[in-house]
Amino acid sequence: MKPPRPTPRTITKRPATMAEVAARAGVSAMTVSRALKSDGAVSEETRRKILAAVDELGYVLDLSAGALSSKRTGFVAVLVPSINNSNFSDTARGITEIIESQGLQMLLGYTDYDMEKEEQLVQAMLTRRPDGIIVTDGRHTPKARRMLQSAGIPVVETWDLPADPIDHVVGFSNAEASRALVHRLYQKGYRNIGFIGGASRRDTRGADRRLGYTRAVEELGLPAGRTISFGNPPISMEQGGQAIVHLIQQWPDVDAAVCVSDLSAFGAIMECHRRGWAVPGRIAIAGFGDFEVSRWAWPRITTVAVDCRNIGLEAGRILLGALDDIQNERPPNPATLIVPFEVIEREST
Amino acid sequence: MKPPRPTPRTITKRPATMAEVAARAGVSAMTVSRALKSDGAVSEETRRKILAAVDELGYVLDLSAGALSSKRTGFVAVLVPSINNSNFSDTARGITEIIESQGLQMLLGYTDYDMEKEEQLVQAMLTRRPDGIIVTDGRHTPKARRMLQSAGIPVVETWDLPADPIDHVVGFSNAEASRALVHRLYQKGYRNIGFIGGASRRDTRGADRRLGYTRAVEELGLPAGRTISFGNPPISMEQGGQAIVHLIQQWPDVDAAVCVSDLSAFGAIMECHRRGWAVPGRIAIAGFGDFEVSRWAWPRITTVAVDCRNIGLEAGRILLGALDDIQNERPPNPATLIVPFEVIEREST
DNA sequence: ATCGCTTACGATATCGATAACAATCGGGCG
DNA sequence: CGCCCGATTGTTATCGATATCGTAAGCGAT
Numbered sequence: 001m002k003p004p005r006p007t008p009r010t011i012t013k014r015p016a017t018m019a020e021v022a023a024r025a026g027v028s029a030m031t032v033s034r035a036l037k038s039d040g041a042v043s044e045e046t047r048r049k050i051l052a053a054v055d056e057l058g059y060v061l062d063l064s065a066g067a068l069s070s071k072r073t074g075f076v077a078v079l080v081p082s083i084n085n086s087n088f089s090d091t092a093r094g095i096t097e098i099i100e101s102q103g104l105q106m107l108l109g110y111t112d113y114d115m116e117k118e119e120q121l122v123q124a125m126l127t128r129r130p131d132g133i134i135v136t137d138g139r140h141t142p143k144a145r146r147m148l149q150s151a152g153i154p155v156v157e158t159w160d161l162p163a164d165p166i167d168h169v170v171g172f173s174n175a176e177a178s179r180a181l182v183h184r185l186y187q188k189g190y191r192n193i194g195f196i197g198g199a200s201r202r203d204t205r206g207a208d209r210r211l212g213y214t215r216a217v218e219e220l221g222l223p224a225g226r227t228i229s230f231g232n233p234p235i236s237m238e239q240g241g242q243a244i245v246h247l248i249q250q251w252p253d254v255d256a257a258v259c260v261s262d263l264s265a266f267g268a269i270m271e272c273h274r275r276g277w278a279v280p281g282r283i284a285i286a287g288f289g290d291f292e293v294s295r296w297a298w299p300r301i302t303t304v305a306v307d308c309r310n311i312g313l314e315a316g317r318i319l320l321g322a323l324d325d326i327q328n329e330r331p332p333n334p335a336t337l338i339v340p341f342e343v344i345e346r347e348s349t
Numbered sequence: 350m351k352p353p354r355p356t357p358r359t360i361t362k363r364p365a366t367m368a369e370v371a372a373r374a375g376v377s378a379m380t381v382s383r384a385l386k387s388d389g390a391v392s393e394e395t396r397r398k399i400l401a402a403v404d405e406l407g408y409v410l411d412l413s414a415g416a417l418s419s420k421r422t423g424f425v426a427v428l429v430p431s432i433n434n435s436n437f438s439d440t441a442r443g444i445t446e447i448i449e450s451q452g453l454q455m456l457l458g459y460t461d462y463d464m465e466k467e468e469q470l471v472q473a474m475l476t477r478r479p480d481g482i483i484v485t486d487g488r489h490t491p492k493a494r495r496m497l498q499s500a501g502i503p504v505v506e507t508w509d510l511p512a513d514p515i516d517h518v519v520g521f522s523n524a525e526a527s528r529a530l531v532h533r534l535y536q537k538g539y540r541n542i543g544f545i546g547g548a549s550r551r552d553t554r555g556a557d558r559r560l561g562y563t564r565a566v567e568e569l570g571l572p573a574g575r576t577i578s579f580g581n582p583p584i585s586m587e588q589g590g591q592a593i594v595h596l597i598q599q600w601p602d603v604d605a606a607v608c609v610s611d612l613s614a615f616g617a618i619m620e621c622h623r624r625g626w627a628v629p630g631r632i633a634i635a636g637f638g639d640f641e642v643s644r645w646a647w648p649r650i651t652t653v654a655v656d657c658r659n660i661g662l663e664a665g666r667i668l669l670g671a672l673d674d675i676q677n678e679r680p681p682n683p684a685t686l687i688v689p690f691e692v693i694e695r696e697s698t
Numbered sequence: 699a700t701c702g703c704t705t706a707c708g709a710t711a712t713c714g715a716t717a718a719c720a721a722t723c724g725g726g727c728g
Numbered sequence: 729c730g731c732c733c734g735a736t737t738g739t740t741a742t743c744g745a746t747a748t749c750g751t752a753a754g755c756g757a758t
Contacts, residue, residue: 015478015501017744028708033746043706058499060475064422065744067413068713083438092432096459105477108457110445126409128454129364150407152364237645266645273647293642296586296615298622366714377738382716392736414714417743 016057024053036061067129076104076319077125077133081113081203082234087289087308088136091158094312095134102320104131111137113202113233119144126151132319138162138171139204154322154332156315159205161338168322169336170315174205177304177341178212179219181258181286184343186220190256190284193217194226196235196243196268197260203233206260209288213258226251240264241271248283255283256349262287262294265301269348284349299347306341314339365406374402385410416478425453425668426474426482430462430552431583436638436657437485440507443661444483451669453480460486462551462582468493475500481668487511487520488553503671503681505664508554510687517671518685519664523554526653526690527561528568530607530635533651533692535569539605539633542566543575545584545592545617546609552582555609558637562607575600589613590620597632604632605698611636611643614650618697633698648696655690663688 022029027046034040035050042050053059067073076099080088096106107125111118119141125133132153138160140148148155148166155167162169185193195213198206210227217224228250230243240259244267247257259265265287272279279285279299287294290305314337325332371378376395383389384399391399402408416422425448429437445455456474460467468490474482481502487509489497497504497515504516511518534542544562547555559576566573577599579592589608593616596606608614614636621628628634628648636643639654663686674682 019744029745030709030747031707034707037746041706046706058496060472060496062478062744063476064413064416064478065713066746068417068715068744069746071713071746073413083432083441084435086433086435089432089438093459105456105473107454110442123409124454127412129411129413147407147409237641241645263641266642270645270647292586292612293615296590296619298619368714378715379717379739380737383737386716390736395736411714414743415716417714417745418716420716420743 015062016059017062018059021050021053021057021059024057025049072131073129074104075107075128075130076316077107077109077122077128077130079109079111079118079121079125079133079135079137081111081136083108083110085234086291087306088159090308091136091312091315094309094314095316096312097309098313098316098320113200115139115141115144115202119147122147131323132156134158134315134319136160137204138165138169154319154326156319158311158315160208161336165334165336167332167334168315168318169334170311170318170339171337172306172339172341173212174208175212175215177306177343178209178258178288179216180212180341181288181302181304181343182213182216183220184345185256185258185284185286185349186216186222188284188345188349190349192223192226192251192254193256193258194228194247194251194254195258195260196228196230196240196247196264198231198233198235199229200232203260206233206235209258209260223251226254235260235264237263237267237270240267244268244271244283244285245275248277256280257283257285259285259287262289262291262301262303265303265348266291266293266297269297269299269301280347280349286349290344294346297348302346302349303344304341305344307339311339364411365408366411367408370399370402370406370408373406374398421480422478423453424456424477424479425665426456426458426471426477426479428458428460428467428470428474428482428484428486430460430485432457432459434583435640436655437508439657440485440661440664443658443663444665445661446658447662447665447669462549464488464490464493464551468496471496480672481505483507483664483668485509486553487514487518503668503675505668507660507664509557510685514683514685516681516683517664517667519660519667519688520686521655521688521690522561523557524561524564526655526692527558527607527637528565529561529690530637530651530653530692531562531565532569533694534605534607534633534635534698535565535571537633537694537698539698541572541575541600541603542605542607543577543596543600543603544607544609545577545579545589545596545613547580547582547584548578549581552609555582555584558607558609572600575603584609584613586612586616586619589616593617593620593632593634594624597626605629606632606634608634608636611638611640611650611652614652614697615640615642615646618646618648618650629696629698635698639693643695646697651695651698652693653690654693656688660688 018029018032022032035042035047109121122144134156136159138157158170160171161173197210228243228247231239265285269279269285286302288304290303294301294303367378367381371381384391384396458470471493483505485508507519509520510522546559577592577596580588618628635651637653639652643650643652
């Protein structure tokens, strides 16, 4: 009895290799390799033959293999708290813009605002032997810190000013920014200022913003401790709406609220609309981050703006510089770049 | 004269190799490899010794090297139009959730709603020899299509229902969804419905939504052609605001507007607020995508909801299934999964 | 003609892991 | 007691590219 008809197997057309291209072009693999790098010294004619062979075979270079011999993977690991947050995705985009000009590829990971998760991700990323790594945080678990330090690659910490930098830094002080915002509200005449933020200490930037708020009200001699902690980061619009109600119920005399992000500020403002509380008449509301929604909401939302894309651009540039230093065996030269922030006053305060 | 103090060179502590771990643990490299995979058959005692050695040397597995011999890189390439769009970042997140359970890594790329850029990205991604690829589109340049087909790996097209699928599909008909929305507006009594979208044909999903609108107004015998095209995708809140003004000036009798996305709908509504045009009294406004802002804006925005994260989850699952089929030498089994959409009526219409 | 130098290319030895197969050891069983 | 078997571990040969060094040819200067 014959066996059943053989199942039609996938024609897993194994991708062509460089050797096959070489054979077809009548040259050695090494010459193909050179032809496919821009810097290779190859005569015009052989290059033509090689490119023709590449085209005929539909060959695409295998960088996984190349990475092994050249010891440069062309990866840049990037860790962000969340990709749904447009601030961070702007930064990621800035990084991409810079590094892709050098043929580098971003390896993106989400920490979910969690240092433990960050630690796992650092380990997972190092497994791919990236040429450099950019993290969105100045605080790490001891183990994560150790791994970053001993990885032997440039590290850039962004969005923060770490007390004890690992290597390079591109950031700003979230506390100072928040403090400046409170001062501005004070100048405008507000005297009972509350703060709305997340309940978790995982979000270190959020914690810093709260710290800046606390310092400012102390400095100014304003009533302190008027803070509402609500939910895990990222604080949503919904949570902003709930928090503002709590804030006003608990301290009916508050005349202004600083929110940990524009999203919660927006939620708060919309909840006030719904309840007929005028903004800023009954209560002024400010956010953080200058998200698109703050520029187009009505009232437009007072906020602290940071050029997120620029943070990415600068982090990318610094990383490229560091890679260049390594390439040319120059000594390492850790840099700290402080990017500016700006308090933008709009109709919500 | 002595030369200047030698510059302190980087201690580029070359990362430890598996062989070094093996030597330290007194076993062969192969045994280390087995110990570090979960499935490896290794006695408890040797595993202990090996893990100790790993710890002492701070060893992390080099997957680049592993990929070369095992012929599986553990990468899944994912192409999205934009990462700043929370719909797509939700999908990306869903994909990550599924694939990271299998130890796979996402390689993310942005096409900027541009098929040419997509083509370049496909090529760049294939260079990394991913085990599978997920794209957010049903239309591609001929070359991109050819590369995807001949890559010999599972392909999943999402967010669309391609007429001629390459392999697997997880999507829905943007045209149908848009059509359903217009019908719903009709039921509510609106008879002069306009459409606000991007000027570029690059955004194929946007074009499909416009198509659905056009079909619907034809079916219903409503005045047609009341569409405003404005700016390149992604259409921003600002552009939505500008477009609604044009729409109303051009056709003063419009009583409802369908926007290509919630973001432009939000911008339009806020512009109406500013001008004192009641929404939905003067004009009803609907969006697409069920973004967070639509749920918390006031009025809340009528929209078409799709479970974006779920698209990612399902795409991930289908991809894993396909990889499993390959592993077990089962025949390929291209699947098309149509995910539901839902018109959600809120106060803006 | 010789030398020196540049340009274009090939041969070989890796890079660091894993696949595939071989080897060893102990124990169960006829 | 001999044989077979499963569990554990080692050996060897890759995977597909690139680094490095070597070689041959071409060419101008002396």
